[in-house]
Amino acid sequence: MAQYTINVNGKPHQVEASPETPLLWVIRDSLGYVGTKYGCGIGQCGACTVHIEGVAMRSCQMTVEGLGEKPVTTIEGLSANGDHPVQLAWLEHDVPQCGYCQAGQIMSAASLLSQIPNPTDEDINAGMAGNICRCGTYLRIHAAVKSAATKLS
Structure with missing residues (x-):
């Protein structure tokens, strides 16, 4: 130790x-x-x-x-009140189902948008690759990333 x-x-x-x-x-x-x-x-x-x-x-x-x-x-440190644009977009697009993967999904999306503020569909696919959602909410995740990008710009 x-x-x-x-x-x-x-x-x-x-x-x-x-x-x-x-x-x-x-x-x-x-x-x-x-x-x-x-x-x-x-x-x-x-x-x-x-x-x-x-x-x-x-x-x-x-x-x-x-x-x-x-x-x-x-x-927990992404925003003090859960009001980061990615978190708000997640709610707007009703992304979570079971919710287990969502913290990781949100953290990946926030990092992606900090590096590529206006991502293409290909950028989103690449940036979110490796984040598995067993509930299959990938279309809503993709829409939420696009929505968050507009809120951040």
Whole structure:
């Protein structure tokens, strides 16, 4: 076990963990941010997506030691009141069904739109690839990303 100071949602946190502990477990178990979900554990489903230095990353694939001093944003830190344009677009387009994948989907969409403010359909498909929705709301997700892009511009 080692001591780490990690910056999550704009706040420094002291955590004790083994160096190889996935960031996902530190976020959920040590810090109590439970919006980030465990899905597959191999970086293929996207449920654990967070922003590391503003870029969408799978937290199950990043170790606490590998994180270093890079800032992390979870779904809880995306906006204080759930009013980020992507979150509002998700509600507008009635995207969630079971909701399990939605934090990861939203984090991927927000990262995509921060890099490509006016994405094409191909950009959205590429940017959201690897985020699995077992309920199959992909058409609504796509529409919500387009809608959020107009709100952000």
